[in-house]
Amino acid sequence: MPEDIESREADTLTEDIARLGSLEKIIQGWDETQQRTVLALRNGWEAIYRECLRRLIRTVQNAPQGATGLREAAADPYVYAVLRTLSLVRPSLQERIEAALDSVRPGLEGHGGNVELVELRPPDTVVLRLLGSCHGCPSSSLTLSEGVEKAIREACPEICHIETVGRQHAATAPIGEGTEQRISPFAIGG
Structure with a gap:
């Protein structure tokens, strides 16, 4: 068409x-x-x-x-x-991934960050980009493993590989004082 x-x-x-x-x-x-x-x-x-x-x-x-x-x-x-x-078909893999990302976005946004789906490589690979204060944050690996990856794996058990890429643009979100002490929104008690 x-x-x-x-x-x-x-x-x-x-x-x-x-x-x-x-x-x-x-x-x-x-x-x-x-x-x-x-x-x-x-x-x-x-x-x-x-x-x-x-x-x-x-x-x-x-x-x-x-x-x-x-x-x-x-x-x-x-x-x-x-x-x-009518629930006659399951949500697509992309829809389930987006729903998983939507579920963690409030926590990320509360810390000045976000995540975007860059690419879906069927059958089992997702490529993500951390945005805002999450990009380059010392706690970004914890944010990925305990927040983003966990949500994706729960919604899409067929996903085996989750990759991240850096920013394509040099622009960054404003970062306030004390940035070096940022804690992942998914840290216990964070």
């Missing part, structure tokens, strides 16, 4: 999801009985859609070239979004 078509479809999906989010905000203002009614209606339709898609997937998988067709279909952003919403 041409890149501009994929980009437009992704934009449309983002807009559709934003519209649903707006509707959910409206419903949050309703009384509890109305909210439960809407939730029950949504859950009922989702159960029907989930079972329908399970049966469709099972039928297609048994057809010649069915598994290939399903993989191609799941690559479509709309199809993938629906399958993920």
